[in-house]
Amino acid sequence: MTNLRSWAGWPVYATVLVALPLVFTDPHARLLLILFTMYGVLAMSWNLTLGFAGIFNFAQIGFFGIGAYTTGILATRTGIDPWLALPISGFSALLASLVAFLPVLRLRGIYVGLATYVFSQLCIYLVLGQAGLTGGSNGIVGIPRLSLGDVNLRADGRIGYYFLGAALLFAVTVLVRVLTRSTLGMSLLALRDNEALATSRGVSRVRQHLIVFMVGAAVAGVAGSFNAFLNGVVSTDVFGFGYLTLLLSMIFLGGSGSVYGPIVGAVVVTLVSDVLQDAGAWRDMVIAMLILVVLWIAPKGLAGIANSVLTSLRRPRPPAPEPLPTTSKETV
């Protein structure tokens, strides 16, 4: 029963993804749809480490940027088939994640946050320092567009990019869902909630965290590549504060403990950000306030609200927690 219910959702999800651009044909609406998919992919991939594993990973934006720069460099300086740049960018982000993971070996909690945050900032300096390769502060322009046979993905309101993004989003959703339900996912939750107990049961923290770190990084690298192809340019903005806070607001608005929450967060924040795109600094102001308000009133995000509404609908009155039998001996 639960199986049937859980698997019935996927065809519906796929159908909705395919139908969306047929409903929204206006070029601006199509662009928003593309952004939904890209941000959805990024937010979900980040949430693997930040939400599920509880790792203070603030290097995700670095992986995204590394993916974007890998694509920028490959597509403008080598004759490589642009399509190959997508997986290669994922791979280069994965390699970078091995470096960013080093601090996680010995540090915990907020210290990891510090080190990984510094890693992302370090990427900016590296890009600026290697101006010959990366274009320095000018960035990389003229990245060729992707095309499938004779069809440019930009054609018809960039519909090709939308379907590429939607395919990535679908794949990543399945990936995250499978991962979180797997023994890996279980052990990550166990490590997050009680590390001592989990490791005493033979769970290797470093191994499990490394796996999820690499998976998240590879996905972010592919998303970065997608972003580079979509915009045709790459600049150090991809490592910047704007993306960082945008993604954080998506994750926390959607719900950092949930599989699908970040997708919802991506949609809402992308819309808010689009409405305010001419408002200049007010846009950032609103996004920052959005994060804070969510943290204040609903720290589990929209997913948390939805969950509690669903539970209260299903069970009008939650039964009182069962009292322990009074004869039981409590141990110290």
Add this chain to the structure above:
Amino acid sequence: MDGISVIVTSTLVLGGLYMLMAAGLTLIWSTLRVFNFGHGALMMFGAYLTWTLLDAGGLPVAVALLGAVAAMAVIGVAYEFLLVSPFIRRPGGDMLVMVATLAATMLLQSGAQLIWGPEIKQLPPFGGARVEVAGAVAQGSQLVTILLAPLLVGLLALVLKRTGIGLTVRALEQNREHAQLLGIAPRRVYVFVVVVAIGLATVAGALLGSMQFISPGMGGDPLLRAFVVLALGGAGSLTGTIAGAYAIGLLEAVTTYYFGLSWSPVLVFLAMIVIMLVKPEGLLRTKVRSA
């Protein structure tokens, strides 16, 4: 000889700036157990406020700075009430505080852009005195930084060591629960600590704003250097912070001199990552306390 004197001056200036930033971060870390990722933005805001008091208020630069410190104290109280205390006691609160302070950075940066516009500002030098010691020259704001930073941080160390409020801060650092049982109200101490830290950051901001420029993003680099200082000096020790600040200042001055501006930060951060790997509790720290 010329190279060495340049390095000496910039070590002392950079060390002073980083010390002002890192001392506040250390104080907040050791009492509240959170890293304030908004510290750079608060520094920037303090610099802008100083500029406004100077430009619009027509006050002398030192008075303007004092006024800005007072104004930032009010912002500090709000900061503690709105961004730190709502989250700090929650499960997983340290991540929430980190995200909240990152959001605060964005809020302050966009706020500064709205209030002061995109135009870059600069503060006049703090005095025109010039000192030359064995070929090393320091003048104006450089000289003030070299002298004022260790003076203020030394004063802070003295307050912590000798006064009642200092005793309270140290007690809360060392044993929060027992401190509460003695009647210490953690919230008051937190507000004190945040206000002092922001005051020091404001001074750093004004000094930097007179040596370089004031812009919404000006706090980013000093904040990152201050993090490196914490990694080097141990996040809970003021002496470690002072030593760490000069060490990082020296490292940056030397690498900038020999490898150039774009490679220096890379080397500094690589140093941080290496330190965190080999000695997570900080190289300069002798007494290790469990976190």
Add this chain to the structure above:
Amino acid sequence: MSDLLTVENLTAGYGQAKVLRGISLRVGQHEAVGLLGPNGHGKTTLLRCVSNLHRAASGTIAFAGRDTRGESPGSLVRRGLIHVPQGSRLFPQLTVEEALRLSASSSGHSSTWRDGIDQVFSVFPKLKERRRQLTGTLSGGERQMASLGMGLMARPTLLILDEPTLGLSPKVKHELSECIVRVRAEVSSVILIDGDMDLVLDLTDRYHVVLHGDVVDSGASDGSRSRDEMMSLFLGGTADGRH
């Protein structure tokens, strides 16, 4: 209503685990009450609720005639409810004198801290020798003395002592229990928890046995119950020795 402390129907726990199950208790003026019972049955949680370090799920606590709900631990301290916690590592980087002085100032007695410290040194002569030493370098017994001394500095009307002799060698324990007798003479009311049943019965007027988060037996600490009866109570039986 001349009771100094009344606890009624208190329930409390940590997450799903219930520790206190409707416990009630009172401590009168000038009275010492002992709490007995095996570890892990809620004695410490009860005390943490009384000093508002832990929030009770339900029930009421009143101190000196006033409900303590919502009151900060600091406010209770200034009203004279002083809790000396179990096994505190104190403040490792503060000296004995700094710690004592801190306790006086944080409880609102900063102006008279010198009188307080003289009183503490007369009760604990050893602390006087150690006054310049960091509390982190004290021995176990000395640390307990410092902890009790800090309690005295706050001028308690109700002093709560949680396991003051825990982990001490018999010799040090003996020395400390003599100090506790002197402490008892200085304050109005006392709640004492200790693993040493004889010490508790010697020092208190009444006792309660706490088992599974509730009081299962109470009485005067005059030795009317035998040690064996007590032990069998601890094991979950009744005072008659039946299980």
